[in-house]
Amino acid sequence: MGSVALGDVTRLLSDSLGLIPEEARVVRQHRPAGGGGKGRESPLQILFVTSEIADFVKVGGLGDVSSALPRALAAHHDIRVLVPAYREMIASDHEIKPVGTLPGFAGLPACEIGEITCHDGLIIYVLLCPELYEREGNPYCDDMGIGWDDNDIRFGRLALAAAEIASGHAGIDWRPQLLHLNDWPTALAAGYLHWRDEPTPCVFTIHNLAYQGTYDPSRRQALGIPEEALTIDGLEFHGNLSFLKAGIVYSSRITTVSATYAREITTPEFGCGLEGLLASKAEEGRLVGIPNGIDDSWDPRTDTHLAQAFATNDWRGKRANADYVRKIFGLAVNNGPLFAVVSRLVHQKGLDMTIGVAESIVRAGGQIVFIGRGELPVENALCNLAARFPGSIGVNIGFDEGEARCMYAGSDFLLMPSRFEPCGLSQMYAQRFGSLPIAHRTGGLADTIEDGVTGFLFDDMTLSSYMHAIQRALTVFQATDLFYAMRRAAMAGRYHWRQSIEPYTQLYRQVLSEQVLSEQVVNEAIHDDVDSNVGKVMRATP
């Protein structure tokens, strides 16, 4: 479980002061809604549907986005979140108010909807279905990292609940004008709305195209998917049914989390077999990249997780964090560069590349600390690496938000040789904490790291290309003035969620105005039809 959320910071404040600071409160419906706040348009009602939220459960970047983006948008819109009620929510000290019930459908069980009002005012609807969601492990896997074998039912249920809330069938006295869906676990909602002829439009955000939620077509009946949807124009994908494809096919707009990744996924190299469909969406103007941001909790001057808070130029304060990190990872006292890796341990993240250069880094006087959890072979390879270089390489196989923040704060460089990276938050956090990312020039890494200014980029996914970037970093580390200038540039980072409000607002409004237009066209057609029938009747009347 993570603790990054602005809500948590707010809770700490309110707990200590006994009140909620006005500026930290989520403001709903009171301010004009316009793009980023300058227009006079009314707030939109949006349901943000997600499978994780860092307030309670975080596996990776989606958890951060689900906590921060709705909060940023809440200053202009009435935006609420829907997420399964995992055991972390049930065990939390938040009151869960029952607000709705949903009947079973096909193989999807009946469930209830509870409402949590966060300390800053954000409303989170939680889908209560203990048999599906209250389990040990994380939202997707058991404690051994093995995916739950009923994930289709678990996330089909989530998606259908979103569609039912949108249609006003959940008994909740609030209805969204639009669903904002995130990744495959929520994608089927767009399909359920389409198959039921419900008009609520969807915006579907792809945080990672590599995870698709594909299932054997025999699961169709259990999920309540009509037979005619299992075609090439529907959610059929290489003979299977694909949740992700449903999101792409049936949503009004598809977004992804950086401009570069939005282009990349229309190519065979990054498109995971969906490049043709995505390219056609891009041509229609229905696929856009809107970059992620980072929230105010990522501030080295105020972050209470750190061994010592520090500001730009307070390199002694930053050094205190480096000392702390060396200590907790059992590394030797050292004046050389400290490299960090904070990552899910999956193929995407290129851990094999970092293992490949680790010896060279150590020989050059560097040390490396890793924190991560994921695929067992990667975990084992990292443990072996640490055993080979005691005092120089430290590994924590686990998930620890506070420790990760100390690592961003204490390290000189962050290693991120991702094979692909839709946006990436770790490199933005690192920059904010004065740790220069060394990263593959791909996706959001290419968009958020200025090579030679705020970090180092390499072009080819080869050890020599990666090592060349590391050599450049080591050279800069020796040139103290330049090194500090780069740190300052990185810490001045421009990446904040505020920048995402305008593009999302514009997109939502476009989608809704298209829907109004298409409803008008339908109404006029019906009207014309009725008129001509009336005419026929009148002509036929003697």
Ligand SMILES: Nc1ncnc2c1ncn2[C@@H]1O[C@H](COP(=O)(O)OP(=O)(O)O[C@H]2O[C@H](CO)[C@@H](O)[C@H](O)[C@H]2O)[C@@H](O)[C@H]1O
């Ligand atoms: N062991 C550990 N302990 C503590 N914290 C840990 C950790 N391992 C990872 N984290 C944290 O998890 C988050 C990772 O977010 P990223 O966006 O960098 O990658 P991820 O692949 O999970 O996200 C996907 O979704 C996001 C959101 O859109 C995209 O930015 C990204 O490109 C895409 O792959 C960061 O907050 C990081 O600090």
